Every structure is written in structure tokens, then in C-alpha cells.
Amino acid sequence: MIIGVPKEIKKDEHRVALLPVGAEILSKHGHTVLVEKGAGLGSGIADAEYRAAGAKIVTEADDVWSRSAMIIKVKEPQPVEIRRTKKDHILFTYFHFASSKPLFTGMLKTGAVCIAYETMVGDDGTLPLLTPMSEVAGRMAIQEGAKYLERPMGGRGILLGGVPGVERAHVMIIGGGVVGTHAAKMAAGLGASVTILDIDLERLRYLSDVLPANVQTLMSNPENIRQELTRADLVVGAVLIPGAKAPKLVTRRMLKMMKPGSVIVDVAVDQGGCIETIKPTTHSNPVYEIEGVIHYAVANMPGAVSRTSTFALTNATFPYAVQIADKGWMKAAKENRTIWTGINMLRGKVTDKAVAQAFRVKYTPLGDVF
Secondary structure, three states, rough: OEEEOOOOOOOOOOOOOOOHHHHHHHHHHHOHHHHHHHOOHHHHHOOOHHHHOEEEEEEOOOHHHHHHOOEEOOOOOOHHHHHOOOOOOEEEEOOOHHHHHHHHHHHHHHOEEEEEEHHHHOOOOOOOOOOOHHEEEEEEEHHHHHOOOOOOHHOOOOOOOOOOOOOOEEEEEEEOHHHHHHHHHHHHHHHEEEEEEEOHHHHHHHHHHHOOEEEEEEOOOHHHHHEEEEHHHHEEEEOOOOOOOOOEEOOOHHHHHOOOEEEEEEEEHHHHOOOOOOOOOOOOOOOOEOEEEEOOEEOOOHHHHHHHHHHHHHHHHHHHHHHHHHHHHHHHHHOOOOHHHHHEEEOEOOOHHHHHHHHHHOOHHHHHHO
């Protein structure tokens, strides 16, 4: 199989979908790897490293797309990339279809096989390809939130951990999954007073056992959310319903309860966000203010720490990429349930129920398509 690795073109995206060692292994398996010139530079990986590993460096993105059977990416196809997509392409990347109707309709029209990292479910019920970037994003949410709480950045002028004799900041985390857990660890480690909310009581029991004493667990419901918002200096949105739009748990009216200069970091923005007033931002223009509250909503947060993120992501994605390349997508999906759960679209059919529900279109079970 010919496997293409284009340079990411989403604004401020510096990750790359394949390491040189991945190119080396795929080449040894008899595959051809085409890497667009400069694709790895944002992660500190030179073209020469790919070339030494057996990959071919291609100057033009159009050539990578036109010559490849499978395209491995990091972020969802941008408009020009959708136009490059053919019906016989396999695309293996993050899609987050529920957050963008133009992306959804554009990719559906191509008829391509769309295998989404974010909906692949492991045998243990976890999301193995979403987890590493969720770990990064959860930790970054606190790092970025702490920065924008500084007065020169427009925040309240608060140090998360305070100092002796001065009250520490209060951090509110909505969602106790991977993002929320890592955010809580980071905030607690900096000395903040942390409250993490979730609707799963068993999850809250687990978090209560494993997180430090300065983290309080709380059942997520409208009343508790309202009460916590009045105390919060930093709010982290960490809600995930795989494949579906995130529920809007904080309304614009609720923002008026918050302190002027407080900060919201909505990691759920990839799936539409759990804050009503959220809209995607970029690393070069990351924040805006509504009702005196700073909103941070960069949709590719891990891209800022691209080298760490690239290695963490490819550790998770590469074993599946090899299976798809070696066996073809159909056999790989039939033999590996995790790959099966990642196929969101196929031959113009929507094969993921949550994605179909997000746009109120017909859902076709994957088994009915082939």
C-alpha cells in the first residue's frame, strides 16, 4: 500500500502523524511511505530522518494525496484537503465530525473511508487514540488557564496556588474523564483548591480515592454547577460524549455569576464545547471575553507542545495504521473491533450512530455496508 503523510495545514498545527521509525517499519512491511516536504519540522523532525528511514519526500501536497491509498493525518481535513480526497481513499485521523457541518457534508460526498481516532473504542471500553491527546490537553488546560489568570493577560491577577497567608485559586473542572483527571492533577499539584464534577458516582468515588486532598468531588447537576461558578477563578470544560456534540452545561446567563477576570478553558470545543458562549480559537489568537470572563478555546491545544504530542499520539495510532496497511481497511476492521468502531463514514454512508444523530441523518450500521 502507498501511505501518505501530508504536512498539517490547520492554523498553528505543528504535529505530524508518523515518526521516522514508523516509516521504517512500514517500509519493511513492503509499503511505500510518502512524506510531504517539511511535514515533521514543527515537531523537530527533519526530512533527512524520514529519508533515512526509507520514506520518500514529496514536494507537493497534491502529489501525496493523488498517489496514496491511505492518508494518515493528525487533524481533520481542511477545505482544500477535502477537495483532494477521492472515493477510494482511506483517511486515518481525528475528524470530530459533530463540531462541523461543512466537514461532515464535505467528507460524506467524497465517499472515502473515514476512520476517526476519537471514536475508536478498545476492548476495555476506553478510547485508546483519544487518551494521549486528552492527557496533554488536560494538563495544558491548567497551564493556559494559569497564564490567562495573570493580570497582564486580562485575568484577575491570581496565582493558582496562592502563597502562605493568601487564599489559593479555585479551579472548577466539569467532567471526570481523562482530560478532567489530568487537569485536576495539574491544578492540585500547583496548590489550587479544585472541584471536579461528573455525573457518574462510581467515577467520583474512584477520583476521590486517587486524587490529592485538595481536590473535592461533586455530582454534576445544574445547581452544583451554578454554585461552583460563583466561586471559580478557572473553569475547565472536560465533557466528552464520543462522536456526539458536547452538552451545553454553562449558559451565557450563568457567566454573569462568575467573577470578572475569571477564565474558562473549554477542552470540549473539538466536539462543539460545553460552554454556550464558546467558539473555536487558535494558538495565535487564543482568547476572547464575554461578560467579563476570558474564554480560551483552542481546538488543537496539544499542537502547541507538538513534539511531546506527536510522540504520544503516534505511540497510540501506529499499531492500528500498520494493521490497516497490511490487511486493508476491510479485513483489519473485521479482525479488530477497535478499528471497526473508528469507521465513521464509508461509501457515502454514515456508520457512526452518534455522528448521524448530531446531524439528524440516516445511520447505517457498518455491517450493512460490506
